Amino acid sequence: MVKICCIGAGYVGGPTMAVIALKCPFIEVTVVDISVSRINAWNSEQLPIYEPGLEDVVKQCRGKNLFFSCDVEKHVGEADIVFVSVNTPTKTQGLGAGKAADLTYWESAARMIADVSKSDKIVVEKSTVPVKTAEAIEKILTHNSEGINFQILSNPEFLAEGTAIQDLLTPDRVLIGGRETPEGIKAIEKLKNVYANWVPVESILCTNLWSAELSKLAANAFLAQRISSVNAISALCEATGADISEVSHSVGMDSRIGPKFLNASVGFGGSCFQKDILNLVYICECNGLPEVANYWKHVIRINDYQKSRFVNRVVSSMFNTISGKKIAILGFAFKKDTGDTRETPAIDVCKGLLGEKAKLSIYDPQVSADHIERDLSIEKFDWDHPAHLQPMSPTAIKQVSVEWDVYEATKDAHGVCILTEWDEFKKLDFQRIYDDMQKPSFVFDGRNIVDVVQLRRIGFIVYSVGKPLDPWLKDLPAFA
Numbered sequence: 001m002v003k004i005c006c007i008g009a010g011y012v013g014g015p016t017m018a019v020i021a022l023k024c025p026f027i028e029v030t031v032v033d034i035s036v037s038r039i040n041a042w043n044s045e046q047l048p049i050y051e052p053g054l055e056d057v058v059k060q061c062r063g064k065n066l067f068f069s070c071d072v073e074k075h076v077g078e079a080d081i082v083f084v085s086v087n088t089p090t091k092t093q094g095l096g097a098g099k100a101a102d103l104t105y106w107e108s109a110a111r112m113i114a115d116v117s118k119s120d121k122i123v124v125e126k127s128t129v130p131v132k133t134a135e136a137i138e139k140i141l142t143h144n145s146e147g148i149n150f151q152i153l154s155n156p157e158f159l160a161e162g163t164a165i166q167d168l169l170t171p172d173r174v175l176i177g178g179r180e181t182p183e184g185i186k187a188i189e190k191l192k193n194v195y196a197n198w199v200p201v202e203s204i205l206c207t208n209l210w211s212a213e214l215s216k217l218a219a220n221a222f223l224a225q226r227i228s229s230v231n232a233i234s235a236l237c238e239a240t241g242a243d244i245s246e247v248s249h250s251v252g253m254d255s256r257i258g259p260k261f262l263n264a265s266v267g268f269g270g271s272c273f274q275k276d277i278l279n280l281v282y283i284c285e286c287n288g289l290p291e292v293a294n295y296w297k298h299v300i301r302i303n304d305y306q307k308s309r310f311v312n313r314v315v316s317s318m319f320n321t322i323s324g325k326k327i328a329i330l331g332f333a334f335k336k337d338t339g340d341t342r343e344t345p346a347i348d349v350c351k352g353l354l355g356e357k358a359k360l361s362i363y364d365p366q367v368s369a370d371h372i373e374r375d376l377s378i379e380k381f382d383w384d385h386p387a388h389l390q391p392m393s394p395t396a397i398k399q400v401s402v403e404w405d406v407y408e409a410t411k412d413a414h415g416v417c418i419l420t421e422w423d424e425f426k427k428l429d430f431q432r433i434y435d436d437m438q439k440p441s442f443v444f445d446g447r448n449i450v451d452v453v454q455l456r457r458i459g460f461i462v463y464s465v466g467k468p469l470d471p472w473l474k475d476l477p478a479f480a
């Protein structure tokens, strides 16, 4: 029986290995992690991450050919194929701080693999890493273990949170990069055979190592660039009376552009886009390509602009002051169908509103109060962020309450900000919300999910990103 071990039981390692176990019952898959609480959660009824369909898959395989363990060294030592799916966050200190990827976790995993290996292994980069990382990993492995052959493959993951299981079951493509040597080609074949159990072979792409590593960074940069492009146009829509939904639809009907990923929003979030673009920027700078670096930097600049633009809209619409006013925040996760809040635009928007001394009442169906308070307290690394997006002070934390009911969160509020596109927000009883709010009552829709006409009929003053402005807002002085 082939044995697979995955180091890192996170948003990628857990779901990816669960799907491999489901589709390859003859392979023993063990996911290991240094976090005892995470492994305990994977072995319990309450999985550590919320992802539609994940529980079903885990329940079908766990204890049969899918295992979660803290005995990292034992399982790595026994495995034929070792996936490394540890976190690769942005460096916060030292050389390249605020841009470069922090490879501390990756390197310590590689050194551990070298220490415990007694047989040849295929080591698979599942984490998103800077191009050329495989070369460094190869050196660490080969210089720390004699007589053992390691083949390094790059097999970046393209799943999106909220749709991870579907993405893994029917991926657009699986990408495998390896050395162009006989051993490298053999290793690629071995990994390809794993995926070929459910992925059509024509969707399994094999490339050299550097192309695979760079393709992942490029794919995320392209996706984020689409959102920044549509968000940039949303600002122009608001200035001119065009409607971003109509513009996106018309633009996306061009088959060369395509309709997906053109939803204007309060800004993109998530653990990947910003981190990977910053990483790309750093790599370009290190390779003497400042123009290329600047091009990609602007994707993040527009994203920051979009978040601060949203805060400015709220403040200016409500008579230029929100001091002491209750504002309900609907949605804190970075997108629907996940409890993940890493780099969620809600953090920057909430900090912006708190900086204006608003009182926030936050509701998200999947994010706990502790989690929200922690997110609003920690400092994030600062890279060209607008001045008002500052970390929250201890006084500000007192301005935040977290509710488990939308109607409690919105009661007596002056304004409602929709920051995540949860389906349940589309079905809210807005008449009830309006009746219980202060007047005039404002709705700021950062996800374009409400029916603007119906809400205006109820009496709300409505702002929806990139939509023609409410007459109320049109008469306000221009800003930003």
Ligand code: NAD
Pocket: 007, 008, 009, 010, 011, 012, 013, 032, 033, 034, 035, 038, 072, 085, 086, 087, 088, 105, 106, 108, 109, 126, 127, 128, 129, 157, 158, 159, 160, 161, 271, 272
């Ligand atoms: P995560 O933080 O959820 O999980 C990483 C896990 O690795 C953590 O549980 C951590 O405890 C563990 N870990 C770190 N060092 C370890 C070590 N030496 N030994 C054992 N365990 C260790 O991260 P994630 O979201 O799963 O992302 C993992 C990688 O995949 C990142 O490089 C990310 O960029 C990439 N990626 C993420 C997504 C996504 O949607 N989250 C999608 C594609 C790619």
Ligand code: UDX
Pocket: 157, 158, 159, 160, 161, 162, 220, 223, 227, 260, 261, 262, 263, 264, 265, 266, 267, 268, 269, 270, 271, 272, 273, 334, 335, 336
């Ligand atoms: C992303 C990539 O899509 C995925 O391929 C990669 O493996 C990891 O990074 P993820 O961050 O999980 O996935 O979610 P995604 O659906 O890409 O959304 C990212 C952010 O962009 C979210 O905040 C989302 O709300 C926002 N978004 C997405 C928009 O604002 N508009 C869109 O049209 C699409």
